[in-house]
Structures are given as structure tokens and as C-alpha cells.
Amino acid sequence: MNLEMGLFQQQTMKLVMTQELRQAISLLQFSTLELSEYLEEQALENPMMEIEERNTDLKDEPVYNMPVMWNDEPSEIQEKEDQEMSSPFDRIKDDRERISDYLIQQIRFLPGDDDEKRVLKHLARNVSDSGYLEGTYEETAALFAVSEEQYEACVSKLQSLEPSGIGARSLKECLLLQLQRQTSRNPFAETIVNDHLEELAARKWKKIAKCLGTSLEEVQQVYDDVQRLDPHPGASFGGGDHPGHLLPDVYVERDGEDFIVRLNNDGLPKIRMNRQYRHLLENKEEGEAAEYAQKKYKQLVWLLKSIDQRQQTIRNITEAIVRFQHDFFKKGPSAIKPLTLKDVAEAADVHESTVSRTTNQKYVQTPHGLFELKYFFSAGMNNSTGEQTSTFVIKSMIKELVVQENKQKPLSDQKIAEFIKEEHDIAISRRAIAKYRGELNIPSSSKRKRY
Structure with missing residues (x-):
């Protein structure tokens, strides 16, 4: 075997994902809430960038108007004063309020000494977003001088608060x-x-x-x-993974026989350039400070372009979905058609992965309610004439049959398959019915039986 040493020239192609490209992809897959939080973080890292505050007097400053919704909340001090003056039981709960906050407001009005209330507030802060009390007596006793009997009395008092069932441990x-x-x-x-x-x-x-x-x-x-x-x-209540109150990223509104797509311009913060760093760019100064300002300015410009690209991509993909699902927007969910990522990708002239990222955690307000964009994608099944019916529609058929069935003699999966074949000319297997029934969280016929 002859091994030679030498210099050789070889041409290769390699895709390098730049930091800017990674950022653009990340922005696309962020939900509106995640993007808002990301922009807040970027404002901390980039002194050239500021998030416009409410009631600002800087009206002469240029504002990069990225869509955002301002929540007109009172100041923290004023909010606490208002809460002390009013009963927590007669006010409307804010969807952004966590269950632990709601419990603490009620604890303030309970009789008892300060030591007990401190334990109660500790327990309230350990109530999960689903409403269950987490932690043990030993963990609480390590922080407060309480016996096990006193701990159980505090738990009982916590469980007496609203809503019913709160603070349970199982x-x-x-x-x-x-x-x-x-x-x-x-x-x-x-x-x-x-x-x-x-x-x-x-x-x-x-x-x-x-x-x-x-x-x-x-x-x-x-x-x-x-x-x-x-x-x-x-x-x-708000907090955790529970959406609480979902804001649409895009609206689809009726315009005669057609539908128009409108981006939600109230979902993201308004971005402003910092005036203290702006003069370094305008005066074309030199030095480390000027170079740093130029670098951060380019990052800000790229961020704004990425956000604009994200918004336009959401619009384009939603418009493609509306064209494919026109009957849905006109008649409702029963008229939804089979649709794949590939169909929309070709219509919007983007890659399938872009459609997947764009439709995840993005919500559209339609004349028939609020839906996640990925809701509109499903496979289909052919009937004898070659026409396709969405699996969503088939699931609707299954659900309707179960609602109307004789509860003393519920329909088996085979009976449901036979009925769909007879009534809708769609051949579907018993196993497929069982699969869709499971996805709908509908129990088997033996568990649906009533007496």
C-alpha cells in the first residue's frame, strides 16, 4: 500500500447557518407571547434598542411599530391599595392572574394572626397552576415554627378558599x-x-x-x-402552560363572498432606538463607542427585518390556507377539507418546514371562533367516486353517531364503520374508527354502556 503525502485542493459546498439566520428561524416558530418576551430580553442586551413605555412623552422619537397590545394595568402600589379597599370576591378575575395571587388576596381578609397568615401565603405560593398543593409538612416546618396539627389546620383553611377544590393534594x-x-x-x-x-x-x-x-x-x-x-x-387562571386568554396572531374577516387576512397589530412591543446612542450614528463619530453603536444598530436592523419577515410569512401562509379552506370559513368546521403542509408550502412558495414552524402556536380568529393554524391540516379519505373527505369530518361523523346512539346498546367500532360506508360512501376500517375514537377521547362501546 502506497501512502503519499502532499497538498491537494478540493472544492466542497457547505451550508453555514449564520446567527442571523438562526434568529430569523427562531422568531418564526415563537408564539406571540414568546416573541414578546424575547424582544424584552433583546432590549436588555442591546443598548441601541428600547421598548416603548406606556404614556411616553418622547413623541418626536421614531418608533418601529411592531404589533403589540398594551395592557392598561394600574401601578403595583395603586393596585395593592385598590385590593385592600375592595373585596376579592366581588371583582372579575383577570385572566392574567395566577391562582396563587388570587388565593393570597383572599387570605388577606381571613381572620387570624400574622404568623398563621405567613404560613397560609407560603402554602398559596406552592399551589400549582392546576390548583394542587405541592410540598410537604417537613418542607414547611423547615421555614416556619409549626406543628403538624397547625400545618393541617392551615391546609384546611387554604382549602376553604375559592375556587372549590383548591389546595388538594390528590x-x-x-x-x-x-x-x-x-x-x-x-x-x-x-x-x-x-x-x-x-x-x-x-x-x-x-x-x-x-x-x-x-x-x-x-x-x-x-x-x-x-x-x-x-x-x-x-x-x-393564568400562568404555566395554560393559555388563559389567547390572542390571535391573525384575523380572517368576511368581505362579501370573500375573506380578507389581517395581521394582529396589537400583539408585540413597539421598538424605539435609544436617543443616547443615536447621536453616535448621526454625527459619524469614530472610536470604540462608535463601532459598538454601529454593531448594535446592525443587530437592531436585522431584528426588525426578521420580525417583518415573520409577520409577512404568517400572512402569506394564512392567505394560502384561506384559499384552500374557503368552505370552512364560509360554512364552519363541518366543511373543512383535507390539506397538507406540502399544499400550502407550494402555494406560499416556501419550504414545508417553514409552514410547520409558522402554524405552530399561531392562532387565527375566524367567523367560527379561534383556531390554531395547524388545525387546518389533516389527511383525507376517498369515497368511491374519488372525492376526499377530511379526517376531521370523519371524526365529526363518529362523534355525532356516539351522541345519538342508544346508550343501552352503544355502537361498536365495526357498526360505526358500516354506517359511515352506507350513509357517506366512505370505506373505513374498524381499526381506523378505533384510532379516531381514541383521539376524540371517546371510550369503547363497553365503557359507554348505560343502565
């Missing part, structure tokens, strides 16, 4: 708290939830009825009552 406790607070208490329901919750959830009603010496109908009634309880009493 699903069982959460449901029991709600049952115990009902005007007409049902000891039988409380017994089943306390002793047979797993069997109740699994619909093993015959086993419960036999164990308690009661009828299937009575157990079934308890199941219905429990279904009306809230397993996540804190979820209606």
Missing part, C-alpha cells in the same frame, strides 16, 4: 372537597369517591354496586355527578 381530595361544599351533600357519592374512585373511573359499576349493596343506576348517577366536578380547579 385528585380524590380535590373531588371530595367539591362534594363536601355542595349545598345538598351526598354522603353516598362521597363514600364512592373516597373508597372506590379507581373503579368508578374504570366504569366498574357492577363491582361497586355489589360491594355497597346498591343499584347500577345509583352508581351511574354518582359517576355523572363526579363528571361535573373540576379536576383542575386552578386551570381557569
Whole structure:
């Protein structure tokens, strides 16, 4: 084997992803909230960039008007004064308020000494966004001089607050708290939830009825009552992954027989150039400070271009979706058609990955409600004439059949498949029905049976 050493020239092609390109891609996949937070961070890192404050007097300064919605909140001091003057029970809850904040407002009006209230506020801050109390007595005792009995008394007081079921340490406790607070208490329901919750959830009603010496109908009634309880009493508040109050990124509005797409110009902060650094650019000064200002200015310009590109991409892709799904926007969800990322990518002249990033966590306000953009994508199934029906429509058929079925003799997956074939001329397998039923969180026929 002959090994030679020498210099060789080789031409290769290599794609280098610049920091600017990575930034543009990141902005595209950010939700409006994430983008707002990102811009706040950028303003801290780039002294050339300022986020316009409310009620600013700098009216002569150029503002780069990126879409944003101002929340007219009172100052923190004024807000606290207002809260001390009014009852927390007669005001409308703000969707941005976390459940822990809501509990602390109620604690302020409870009788008790300061030491107890400090423990209660600590517990309130340890209530998760779904409404459950996290942590242990040992963790609390490490911070406060409380006995286990005092700790349990504080937990009970926390659990007496609104909403019902708050501060529970398990699903069982959460449901029991709600049952115990009902005007007409049902000891039988409380017994089943306390002793047979797993069997109740699994619909093993015959086993419960036999164990308690009661009828299937009575157990079934308890199941219905429990279904009306809230397993996540804190979820209606803001914070965490719960959206609380979703703002649309784009609007689709009717214009005669057509529809127009309008970007939400109230979703992102307004950006301003810092006046103290601006003079370094305008006076064309030299030196390290001027070079630094030029560098940060270029970063700001690129950021603004990236945001503008993001907004235009959202508009273009939404317009493509509207063209494909015109019947949906006219008639509603039952008229949705099969649509793929590839279809929209070709129509908007972008890559499929761009469509995927753009439609994730972006919401569109339509005449039929608020929808995530990715909602409009689904595969389809052909009938005998070659026409396609969206899987969403097929799921709607399944849901409607289950609603209308005889609850004493619920439809099997095979029966549902046969009905769709007979009524809509769509051949679909029993396994496909089972898959779609699972995606709809519809139990099997044996678990849907009523007595």
C-alpha cells in the first residue's frame, strides 16, 4: 500500500447557518407571547434598542411599530391599595392572574394572626397552576415554627378558599372537597369517591354496586355527578402552560363572498432606538463607542427585518390556507377539507418546514371562533367516486353517531364503520374508527354502556 503525502485542493459546498439566520428561524416558530418576551430580553442586551413605555412623552422619537397590545394595568402600589379597599370576591378575575395571587388576596381578609397568615401565603405560593398543593409538612416546618396539627389546620383553611377544590393534594381530595361544599351533600357519592374512585373511573359499576349493596343506576348517577366536578380547579387562571386568554396572531374577516387576512397589530412591543446612542450614528463619530453603536444598530436592523419577515410569512401562509379552506370559513368546521403542509408550502412558495414552524402556536380568529393554524391540516379519505373527505369530518361523523346512539346498546367500532360506508360512501376500517375514537377521547362501546 502506497501512502503519499502532499497538498491537494478540493472544492466542497457547505451550508453555514449564520446567527442571523438562526434568529430569523427562531422568531418564526415563537408564539406571540414568546416573541414578546424575547424582544424584552433583546432590549436588555442591546443598548441601541428600547421598548416603548406606556404614556411616553418622547413623541418626536421614531418608533418601529411592531404589533403589540398594551395592557392598561394600574401601578403595583395603586393596585395593592385598590385590593385592600375592595373585596376579592366581588371583582372579575383577570385572566392574567395566577391562582396563587388570587388565593393570597383572599387570605388577606381571613381572620387570624400574622404568623398563621405567613404560613397560609407560603402554602398559596406552592399551589400549582392546576390548583394542587405541592410540598410537604417537613418542607414547611423547615421555614416556619409549626406543628403538624397547625400545618393541617392551615391546609384546611387554604382549602376553604375559592375556587372549590383548591389546595388538594390528590385528585380524590380535590373531588371530595367539591362534594363536601355542595349545598345538598351526598354522603353516598362521597363514600364512592373516597373508597372506590379507581373503579368508578374504570366504569366498574357492577363491582361497586355489589360491594355497597346498591343499584347500577345509583352508581351511574354518582359517576355523572363526579363528571361535573373540576379536576383542575386552578386551570381557569393564568400562568404555566395554560393559555388563559389567547390572542390571535391573525384575523380572517368576511368581505362579501370573500375573506380578507389581517395581521394582529396589537400583539408585540413597539421598538424605539435609544436617543443616547443615536447621536453616535448621526454625527459619524469614530472610536470604540462608535463601532459598538454601529454593531448594535446592525443587530437592531436585522431584528426588525426578521420580525417583518415573520409577520409577512404568517400572512402569506394564512392567505394560502384561506384559499384552500374557503368552505370552512364560509360554512364552519363541518366543511373543512383535507390539506397538507406540502399544499400550502407550494402555494406560499416556501419550504414545508417553514409552514410547520409558522402554524405552530399561531392562532387565527375566524367567523367560527379561534383556531390554531395547524388545525387546518389533516389527511383525507376517498369515497368511491374519488372525492376526499377530511379526517376531521370523519371524526365529526363518529362523534355525532356516539351522541345519538342508544346508550343501552352503544355502537361498536365495526357498526360505526358500516354506517359511515352506507350513509357517506366512505370505506373505513374498524381499526381506523378505533384510532379516531381514541383521539376524540371517546371510550369503547363497553365503557359507554348505560343502565
